[in-house]
Amino acid sequence: AQSVTQLGSHVSVSEGALVLLRCNYSSSVPPYLFWYVQYPNQGLQLLLKYTTGATLVKGINGFEAEFKKSETSFHLTKPSAHMSDAAEYFCAVSGSNTGKLIFGQGTTLQVKP
């Protein structure tokens, strides 16, 4: 069985500060890992994904994440937060034949001016 845990349901940072959103996963098979962002009244937009290869992956809007197998983690970072980054962020894992996604609880990112 697969599962995802996102530590911290709410994270608040100042504009220009480092963003760190934590995600730990559990998977019995090599996982595919994803981060999605959800803006109010919108669907889920893919930020980045890890499938195989380089463990540091870069995504849209300056975000990146590092896959650490030994720590079963896939934390999302951005060096400098922007007001427009305020949204809900979801980490997800996929590993079944059907490709279904298992989501974490989500983290609401607040960016203060």
Added chain:
Amino acid sequence: EPEVTQTPSHQVTQMGQEVILRCVPISNHLYFYWYRQILGQKVEFLVSFYNNEISEKSEIFDDQFSVERPDGSNFTLKIRSTKLEDSAMYFCASRARGGNQPQHFGDGTRLSIL
């Protein structure tokens, strides 16, 4: 960029009534999914669909739920007799062939059961 579209954006229905949520996946995608998000909770997998049949379903997807791809473009989720607890945001997603391909999501349908 091609996108997944869902209609309606908001559906209000009386308990016990049937409801059909519609989705138009990205045209060259082969795998289709429905998820739901109850207010304040995480996004939950409902069902996956490939080659005109259900490939996997969750415990939530009981006999009251069904999916269909009636033509080459639409993908629908039907709830036969809605309950109050069916109130949620329902998301459709699709992806291309290849397990490493990401799923693309629609903007969702907010279903409110009265």
